Amino acid sequence: MTIPEQASSSPSPSSPSPSPEPLLRVSGLVKHFPIKKGVLQRQVGAVQAVDGLDFDVRPGETLGVVGESGCGKSTMGRLITRLLEPTKGKIEFEGRDITHLGTGQMRPLRRDVQMIFQDPYSSLNPRHTVGTIISAPFKLQNITPEGGVKREVQRLLELVGLNPEHYNRYPHEFSGGQRQRIGIARALALKPKLVVADEPVSALDVSIQAQVVNLLDDLQDELGLTYVIIAHDLSVIRHVSDRIAVMYLGKIVELADRKALYESPMHPYSKALLSAVPVPDPRSKHKRERILLKGDVPSPISPPSGCRFHTRCWKATDICTTREPVLTALKTGHQVACHHAENAPDQAPQSSAVLETAREAIAIVDVTPPAAGAGTAESGGTAPAGTEDSSKE
Ligand SMILES: Nc1ncnc2c1ncn2[C@@H]1O[C@H](COP(=O)(O)OP(=O)(O)O)[C@@H](O)[C@H]1O
Ligand SMILES: [Mg+2]
Numbered sequence: 501m502t503i504p505e506q507a508s509s510s511p512s513p514s515s516p517s518p519s520p521e522p523l524l525r526v527s528g529l530v531k532h533f534p535i536k537k538g539v540l541q542r543q544v545g546a547v548q549a550v551d552g553l554d555f556d557v558r559p560g561e562t563l564g565v566v567g568e569s570g571c572g573k574s575t576m577g578r579l580i581t582r583l584l585e586p587t588k589g590k591i592e593f594e595g596r597d598i599t600h601l602g603t604g605q606m607r608p609l610r611r612d613v614q615m616i617f618q619d620p621y622s623s624l625n626p627r628h629t630v631g632t633i634i635s636a637p638f639k640l641q642n643i644t645p646e647g648g649v650k651r652e653v654q655r656l657l658e659l660v661g662l663n664p665e666h667y668n669r670y671p672h673e674f675s676g677g678q679r680q681r682i683g684i685a686r687a688l689a690l691k692p693k694l695v696v697a698d699e700p701v702s703a704l705d706v707s708i709q710a711q712v713v714n715l716l717d718d719l720q721d722e723l724g725l726t727y728v729i730i731a732h733d734l735s736v737i738r739h740v741s742d743r744i745a746v747m748y749l750g751k752i753v754e755l756a757d758r759k760a761l762y763e764s765p766m767h768p769y770s771k772a773l774l775s776a777v778p779v780p781d782p783r784s785k786h787k788r789e790r791i792l793l794k795g796d797v798p799s800p801i802s803p804p805s806g807c808r809f810h811t812r813c814w815k816a817t818d819i820c821t822t823r824e825p826v827l828t829a830l831k832t833g834h835q836v837a838c839h840h841a842e843n844a845p846d847q848a849p850q851s852s853a854v855l856e857t858a859r860e861a862i863a864i865v866d867v868t869p870p871a872a873g874a875g876t877a878e879s880g881g882t883a884p885a886g887t888e889d890s891s892k893e
Contacts, residue, residue, distance in 0.1 A: 522556035529589035551750035564741030620679035677708035
């Protein structure tokens with residue numbers, strides 16, 4: 501990637517304060533797609549695409565969501581934008597329960613929550629001009645912007661770095677990167693609060709990806725947007741996210757501030773994903789050994805028992821096959837769902853809320869009696885350097 505480091509190192513002015521009320525809150529979110537067979541279309545099973553997600557998105561932040569193909573990222577994106585009906589769970593937007601809103605009730609929400617799609621080729625109607633495409637949201641919502649639709653569309657074209665004179669051109673007259681800019685302009689037309697971008701750059705050439713990522717970053721600063729950005733690899737996510745959720749087979753296995761996740765991942769799966777991210781400086785102290793995961797991602801129709809990652813995990817023990825690990829805060833703001841979390845603090849953390857959950861988690865982890873002298877608190881706070889203040893970057 502040629503994205504300048506600067507894009508990742510300076511938190512945007514709109515970065516969240518420590519604990520504002522979340523813009524979006526998701527609890528116990530489940531989406532199972534039924535599998536039907538025969539003339540009677542009897543249900544014979546279900547694809548467990550999303551299976552119990554809990555997370556918040558704070559105003560002004562970017563939550564990055566990563567995981568291998570098929571782990572449920574797009575399904576999650578479509579659930580929170582209410583393009584899909586959840587099987588179970590709750591979605592709250594600005595404190596309001598929007599889980600089962602009907603079409604009419606959804607109308608105002610459609611203005612506030614927008615989606616940018618992966619493929620800039622198929623997501624734009626080839627028979628419509630750019631002007632028609634970007635003005636469609638105004639028609640759908642019955643809104644006439646101040647100064648008229650044409651002027652507003654031209655302002656949006658300029659905002660995303662396109663020539664406003666190209667209002668009457670068709671999508672095929674633009675390059676892939678330019679088409680994605682058109683998709684972004686359309687998503688921003690109604691001044692949304694939350695933008696969910698599903699793999700916004702993965703269909704683009706690497707040389708163009710950085711431009712689009714930087715555009716999203718600039719627009720966030722300018723318009724105070726909140727993002728959920730979905731990607732299958734961590735190198736894109738790294739440059740845009742304030743916090744990152746790592747998904748595996750329909751579940752979040754780790755959720756942490758970007759710096760904490762990159763410097764001290766706790767879940768073996770996150771560690772493996774990170775080991776595949778190229779380090780810009782080969783002499784860097786963060787040089788990593790590549791971890792190659794064995795086998796393929798299991799089927800979401802019959803996921804493994806206990807921890808879903810156990811079939812591919814080098815740390816798995818008996819408990820992992822029988823007991824599902826709960827997403828737990830082992831450090832402030834750093835949640836992990838693993839019986840054998842890496843980089844877990846040796847000493848109990850300071851915060852009492854975290855202390856309780858950490859004790860609970862340690863109680864689950866410690867199934868065997870400790871060897872004499874091993875892992876005692878007296879060994880003196882050997883948590884990896886740089887992890888303590890990770891949220892204060
Ligand atoms: N409409 C659908 N009907 C049945 N299965 C689906 C549907 N949409 C997605 N899936 C399945 O759900 C799982 C998660 O898919 P998806 O959310 O697209 O994953 P990702 O975006 O992480 O690649 C996959 O196994 C996929 O085949
Ligand atoms: Mg997807």
